[in-house]
Amino acid sequence: MKIHDPKTLLARRSMMIGAGNLVLSAGAIALLGKNSRVLAQNAPVPADVAILNVAVGLEYEGINAYAIALKSGLLMAPGTRAARKFQDDHKRHNEVLIATIRKLGGEPVTAKTEAEYAKALRVDRLKNQTDVLEFAAGLELGATNAYLGVIPAFKDPELAKVAGRLAADEATHWALLNFDLGRPFAPALNFGA
Amino acid sequence: MRWLLVTGLMYLASVAAQADGDAKRGEMLFASRCAACHSLDANRVGPALAGVVGRRAGTAPDYAYSDAVRAASVSWSEAAIDAWLSNPENLIPGQKMGYSVPDAQDRADVISFLKSQHDRQ
Secondary structure, three states: OOOOOHHHHHHHHHHHHHHHOOOHHHHHHHHHOOOOHHHHHOOOOHHHHHHHHHHHHHHHHHHHHHHHHHHOOOOOHHHHHHHHHHHHHHHHHHHHHHHHHHHOOOOOOOOOOHHHHHHHOOHHHOOOHHHHHHHHHHHHHHHHHHHHHHHHHOOOHHHHHHHHHHHHHHHHHHHHHHHHOOOOOOOOOOOOO | OHHHHHHHHHHHHHHHOOOOOOHHHHHHHHHHHHOOOOOOOOOOOOOOOOOOOOOEOOOOOOOOOOHHHHHOOOEOOHHHHHHHHHOHHHHOOOOOOOOOOOOHHHHHHHHHHHHHOHHHO
């Protein structure tokens, strides 16, 4: 089983994405963009905040799932590098989501304990690297579809765009895990249907 | 007035829900679309869903529901689940699930799968 090296991926992505990538130091305003209706009106939209908070919960789960995988001793070196990279992505997602919720006047949800995530995700069934990669691929596929699925629900189109960007990251994770698992390429229009 | 609207929506949903559901396909849909937030037997981002069919809304043990769902007088009949999956905010305004399942057959399949898992809770 070949594990994709995230360094190569990052170099490629940097070239492709360039200056369009997220700038965390600029926080929520950079994420939302100057065309955000919410920021323009300076009034929170409760439904949007609720959806963002579900996303925060989802990202916390991803962060903890990778933490558990990294501690499991089941991943070989390339898999460990990939898990760290993907976990970092989820952390970056949450930094931006939380900043956005606060900018909108909402209160972000907090993380559960790692033990609670371990129990809810039933990680005791993971026995080898393939189990871990399949588990991670399932979470990433679910997250991709979740972000695509909430796009029509956002009142602020800029937030819908953010959900699309998050979905792209999750789909990238899924595609790499899928490749490393030796599964066939996904058909066109595989996500969000 | 809202109850009239909700009742009407549930009636329309029940008509749509009359399509036969395929539990096997519903299981695949659940895995790819619902399992990001839901498990059958554990509360995650969303509440545990084993035994949801017939359960009163807002009553999965130890799950932190929105005030709206906790206060809703909704029982999760197949028609109610169909209405919820079709547009959660229409059924219970102020809830927190932004995800919906637009296709009636997909909803019927997921509901059929959830019914098949009734005994797990």
